[in-house]
Amino acid sequence: SSVISPLCLAERTWPATIKKEFSGQLHRFMASLTEESWEARGQTVLYIPPEDASEPDIARHDKDLVLRLNTTLIHWTRQIKEVVNRETDGGDSKEEGPLAEVRFWASRSVDLSGIHEQLERKGVRQVVEVLRAAKSSYLKPFLDLSRSIEEGHEEAVDNLRFLENLTPPCEALAAATPSEIPQLLPAIASVIRLIWRHSRFYNSDERLTALLRKVSNEIIARCRAAIDLSELLGRGDVKASMTALQQSIQAGEAWHRVYRTTKAAIAAAAARDGSGRTWDALDKASVFAQSDAFMQRCSDLLDVCASVQQLASRNGEGEPAALPEFGAKGGAGEVASSLLVLRSSFEKQLASLRALPYDILDVKASGWHDDYNRFKAFVKDLEVMLQNVIKKAFESAATTSAAVELLEAFASLAKRDAIRRCVEKQLAAVFGAFTQEVTSVKKTFDRLKGAPPLLHRDHPRYAGGARWAKTL
Numbered sequence: 001s002s003v004i005s006p007l008c009l010a011e012r013t014w015p016a017t018i019k020k021e022f023s024g025q026l027h028r029f030m031a032s033l034t035e036e037s038w039e040a041r042g043q044t045v046l047y048i049p050p051e052d053a054s055e056p057d058i059a060r061h062d063k064d065l066v067l068r069l070n071t072t073l074i075h076w077t078r079q080i081k082e083v084v085n086r087e088t089d090g091g092d093s094k095e096e097g098p099l100a101e102v103r104f105w106a107s108r109s110v111d112l113s114g115i116h117e118q119l120e121r122k123g124v125r126q127v128v129e130v131l132r133a134a135k136s137s138y139l140k141p142f143l144d145l146s147r148s149i150e151e152g153h154e155e156a157v158d159n160l161r162f163l164e165n166l167t168p169p170c171e172a173l174a175a176a177t178p179s180e181i182p183q184l185l186p187a188i189a190s191v192i193r194l195i196w197r198h199s200r201f202y203n204s205d206e207r208l209t210a211l212l213r214k215v216s217n218e219i220i221a222r223c224r225a226a227i228d229l230s231e232l233l234g235r236g237d238v239k240a241s242m243t244a245l246q247q248s249i250q251a252g253e254a255w256h257r258v259y260r261t262t263k264a265a266i267a268a269a270a271a272r273d274g275s276g277r278t279w280d281a282l283d284k285a286s287v288f289a290q291s292d293a294f295m296q297r298c299s300d301l302l303d304v305c306a307s308v309q310q311l312a313s314r315n316g317e318g319e320p321a322a323l324p325e326f327g328a329k330g331g332a333g334e335v336a337s338s339l340l341v342l343r344s345s346f347e348k349q350l351a352s353l354r355a356l357p358y359d360i361l362d363v364k365a366s367g368w369h370d371d372y373n374r375f376k377a378f379v380k381d382l383e384v385m386l387q388n389v390i391k392k393a394f395e396s397a398a399t400t401s402a403a404v405e406l407l408e409a410f411a412s413l414a415k416r417d418a419i420r421r422c423v424e425k426q427l428a429a430v431f432g433a434f435t436q437e438v439t440s441v442k443k444t445f446d447r448l449k450g451a452p453p454l455l456h457r458d459h460p461r462y463a464g465g466a467r468w469a470k471t472l
Contacts, residue, residue: 027068031075044083044111046076048123053130060134069127073138076124080145083111084152097218098170098188101211105160112153119146155201162195162202170218178223178247182254188215189262197277209283212259216291219255223248223294224361232305233354242305245298252295256288293363300372301360304353307379310415311346311386338389339413342382349378387422394426400437403430445469 031047038045049072053059060066086108118124131139169187176184192211196203202211227248232241263279270278323336353375358365390410397403407427414420452465459467 027072028075031072035075035079042107042111044079044115046079046115046118046124047072048121048127051127053123053126056126056129056133059130066130066134066136069131070136070138072127073131073136073142077138077142077145080115080142080149083108083115084145084148086111095217096214097174097221098166098211098214099174099218101214102160102163102167102170105156105163109153109156109160112149112156115149116153119149158200159202162199165191165194170215173215173218173222176222178226178244178251181219181222181251185215185255185258186261189258193262193266205281205283208279209286212282212287213290216255216287219251220291220294220363223251223298227298227301227361229360232301232308233350238305238308242302245302245305248298249295249302252291252298255291259284259287290363294361297361297363297368300368304375306416307346307375308350310413310419311343311379311382312350335389335393339386342386342389346379346382349375383416383418386419390419390422390426394429400430400434403433 027047027049030049034045034047049068051059051065051068053065053069128139128142166188169184169191173181173184173188192208192215195211196208202208223244226244228236228241228244231237263282267278267280270276323339353360353371356367356371358367360368393406393410394403397406403426407423407430410423410426414423449465449469452468
């Protein structure tokens with residue numbers, strides 16, 4: 001722009017029509033090149049054409065020059081309008097955390113400051129003066145935007161001054177584990193309350209709602225980072241996955257509590273000072289929609305983990321655990337065979353969850369609802385089949401002693417509520433049978449204890465009676 005453009009524009013030997021067309025195209029190209037090259041570095045730079053605009057009263061009569069300057073002014077207007085409107089596009093991303101909001105206003109402050117400095121440059125002022133003298137219809141929108149740049153810069157600086165207070169607690173949140181999140185949230189809520197109360201510009205319901213939503217986004221991001229789906233759905237540590245899921249749900253619940261506490265404190269303060277400023281108008285659904293959906297997703301995955309514990313029966317290394325002994329026949333009997341068939345069926349269903357074409361932890365993946373409902377229905381069928389296996393095993397138990405051994409075996413396998421209830425029901429039946437046996441033995445003993453029958457005719461009376469009593 002400092003070498004080729006001036007040489008081309010200073011060329012006097014070209015035909016007027018060619019030079020006119022070339023100059024216009026050159027300015028458009030340089031304006032676009034300047035914009036793109038600086039935008040890649042995160043800055044907005046205005047291209048100032050190397051035209052002689054030092055004498056506005058003379059330059060305004062050059063129609064070709066005025067046309068080229070109008071084209072440049074239109075390009076500036078578009079660039080500035082994009083920067084002014086960038087708050088809506090870049091400052092309210094649906095997934096970013098609060099630190100992104102701080103970075104946005106820091107970048108916006110630098111951007112607006114840079115544009116404001118450029119608008120004060122001699123080259124820009126000369127272009128404006130020429131077009132003012134030429135009574136350009138494009139000048140007013142540009143001047144209006146120029147004034148909004150100054151106002152926007154003041155707003156950005158003020159917002160950044162308050163939002164920078166969020167950096168320390170939000171950096172801690174961005175590095176926290178789910179178990180650490182609850183203790184960090186009160187400090188973040190206090191800073192947000194301070195911003196809302198004292199900032200001149202960052203105090204609207206819309207901006208506060210967006211900021212609170214970003215805190216929800218960060219909580220979701222940290223919890224997602226702690227949940228390993230390959231461990232949960234593969235052959236990993238299910239207990240560790242359940243702990244991470246439970247802590248994630250607790251983090252979401254803690255965020256709800258902190259919000260309610262802060263809102264109540266603000267309402268109490270408003271009642272004392274009579275300001276009437278509260279958080280009642282905030283869009284709470286928007287703040288917690290994503291985090292509530294994520295908590296529900298964690299709850300669904302906890303149910304999947306419970307199913308894995310019940311039907312996959314893995315050991316600490318994630319491998320299938322050995323089945324307990326089911327009476328005299330051991331694990332090789334009919335009961336063990338039935339359980340192995342159920343385990344195999346469940347593993348196939350679990351593999352279908354691993355093969356889903358989306359991230360299960362992404363709450364925007366609406367396909368999870370249908371896939372999870374199918375999984376739940378399949379698990380329910382397997383549970384019914386398992387309960388039938390349990391009932392059949394107890395029906396086949398020939399003695400109370402055998403039934404007690406089955407109780408011990410199935411009690412070690414019962415993880416889900418439905419299976420526990422089934423085993424407890426069998427426990428009651430076995431206890432009833434045991435009570436009847438004890439009662440029968442007592443009646444027999446009471447009836448014959450006066451003259452106990454001897455098991456062998458050569459047994460002494462009292463020792464033989466004791467031997468008989470022992471056989472009962």
